[in-house]
Amino acid sequence: MRQAIEPFASxxxxxxPHDAVIAAVSGGADSMAMLWYLHRYTLLRPEVVYMxxxxxxxxxxxxxxxxxxxxxxxLVFHVKHLxxxxxxxxxxxxxxxxxxELRYQEIDRLMKDRNIPLAATAHHxxxxxxxxxxxxxxxxxxxxxxxxxxxxxxxxxxxxxxAVSRADIVQFLQRENVSWCEDSSNTxxxxxxxxxxxxxxPVLREENPQLHRAAQAMSEQGALEDTYLLQExxxxxxxxxxxxxxxxxxxxxxxxxxxxxQSRVIPLLLNYLNPLxxxxxxxxxxxxxxxxxxxxxxxxxxxxxIQLERSYSQFVLRRSEAADLPAEQTVKPGVICGADEYxxxxxxxxxxxTLRAEKAALPLxxxxxxxxxxxxxxxxxxKLKKLFIDAKIPRKERDRWPIxxxxxxxxxxxxxxxxxxxxxxxxxxxQEIQLTFVSGQGLTAIHN
Numbered sequence: 313m314r315q316a317i318e319p320f321a322s323x324x325x326x327x328x329p330h331d332a333v334i335a336a337v338s339g340g341a342d343s344m345a346m347l348w349y350l351h352r353y354t355l356l357r358p359e360v361v362y363m364x365x366x367x368x369x370x371x372x373x374x375x376x377x378x379x380x381x382x383x384x385x386x387l388v389f390h391v392k393h394l395x396x397x398x399x400x401x402x403x404x405x406x407x408x409x410x411x412x413e414l415r416y417q418e419i420d421r422l423m424k425d426r427n428i429p430l431a432a433t434a435h436h437x438x439x440x441x442x443x444x445x446x447x448x449x450x451x452x453x454x455x456x457x458x459x460x461x462x463x464x465x466x467x468x469x470x471x472x473x474x475a476v477s478r479a480d481i482v483q484f485l486q487r488e489n490v491s492w493c494e495d496s497s498n499t500x501x502x503x504x505x506x507x508x509x510x511x512x513x514p515v516l517r518e519e520n521p522q523l524h525r526a527a528q529a530m531s532e533q534g535a536l537e538d539t540y541l542l543q544e545x546x547x548x549x550x551x552x553x554x555x556x557x558x559x560x561x562x563x564x565x566x567x568x569x570x571x572x573x574q575s576r577v578i579p580l581l582l583n584y585l586n587p588l589x590x591x592x593x594x595x596x597x598x599x600x601x602x603x604x605x606x607x608x609x610x611x612x613x614x615x616x617x618i619q620l621e622r623s624y625s626q627f628v629l630r631r632s633e634a635a636d637l638p639a640e641q642t643v644k645p646g647v648i649c650g651a652d653e654y655x656x657x658x659x660x661x662x663x664x665x666t667l668r669a670e671k672a673a674l675p676l677x678x679x680x681x682x683x684x685x686x687x688x689x690x691x692x693x694x695k696l697k698k699l700f701i702d703a704k705i706p707r708k709e710r711d712r713w714p715i716x717x718x719x720x721x722x723x724x725x726x727x728x729x730x731x732x733x734x735x736x737x738x739x740x741x742x743q744e745i746q747l748t749f750v751s752g753q754g755l756t757a758i759h760n
Contacts, residue, residue, distance in 0.1 A: 313484040320475035329355040334431040339374035339493035342434035359388040420464040429467030436473040437524025456535035545576035558630040589616035643676040654714040663727040673718035
């Protein structure tokens with residue numbers, strides 16, 4: 313492992329001898345290998361920080377394990393307690409995203425408090441390959457994956473293990489006789505990354521045992537290309553007229569932007585009007601669809617309070633708090649419904665359910681909430697308003713949350729929140745339907 317890390321660290325100028333560094337350590341194999349390498353085989357002066365998310369029962373045991381390890385090796389040890397639930401309520405993000413945001417905030421704060429402008433995390437080469445594969449599956453394969461260096465307000469985070477594989481890490485720990493903790497969540501198939509790690513990665517490594525090296529090379533090349541293309545995209549902004557609450561341009565202006573740069577220019581325009589929104593692929597798709605429409609006038613609701621209005625050859629991208637809500641849509645088997653229009657976030661990225669609906673009440677309808685909406689759950693009938701409040705869904709997100717109902721108006725499913733449990737009644741002719749909702753990609757239905 314050392315033979316791979318040292319030239320990698322030198323090539324990327326990750327650190328200098330005698331630098332102090334904050335090492336983010338969970339107690340797992342990856343972070344323990346990083347910590348031992350930094351402590352035993354470099355002249356760096358690591359301080360250890362453990363992020364306690366209060367999400368797993370074994371976290372207290374990991375704190376005890378790391379505290380004892382740091383005492384044995386005369387290492388400074390910090391524990392940071394994260395309120396993930398509060399972060400989710402504040403941002404509307406899922407558990408994984410909220411936890412990640414808090415980790416980097418705490419690292420940045422600790423770097424300032426300790427006057428240490430360098431931190432290290434234990435992302436490795438297999439993580440890189442998984443990340444690139446996940447981006448490919450989502451249709452966003454361009455650019456880098458996990459960056460070698462990430463800038464924060466008070467310094468930079470480095471990833472020295474991106475040059476090595478998980479197998480290299482385990483062999484290193486066994487040879488060095490270093491213990492580690494096992495994280496039970498790593499074997500859960502709830503998370504997309506875990507499913508890829510357990511089912512896909514072994515097959516790919518059989519085809520290429522050096523997969524982690526190939527992934528890192530792709531990521532680094534992608535980073536170079538992404539930087540260059542972003543610079544070129546920024547040059548295109550001179551074609552647009554910027555006002556405090558709007559961006560104006562013409563069909564000629566837009567068509568003059570090279571097609572290869574349009575998907576990079578669009579987020580720059582959206583970010584100008586709302587820099588806090590999580591702009592993604594589906595927002596770009598709505599923008600492009602509206603910009604390329606053939607009707608004399610058209611309005612596209614981009615999301616996060618932004619609309620694109622076209623009147624003949626003139627465009628206005630503007631803030632609009634009263635943006636149009638998605639129209640009611642019929643759910644057709646095998647056809648994506650509600651792409652780019654409905655927004656919902658859960659603890660995982662995908663929501664799935666299998667329903668048994670009355671054939672006489674088909675087709676299913678996808679819509680947003682209405683006053684008085686109710687759903688019948690195992691504990692009885694519940695108002696959707698109460699359902700959203702109990703789940704702490706921000707008010708502004710509730711109007712775009714998808715609701716699946718039958719054609720009689722009975723609500724069957726609220727993705728990520730509730731599924732109907734019908735009251736006992738006479739037997740009916742039922743159709744089994746498998747529904748999948750992915751925010752930003754829409755709803756699909758399979759009739760079994």
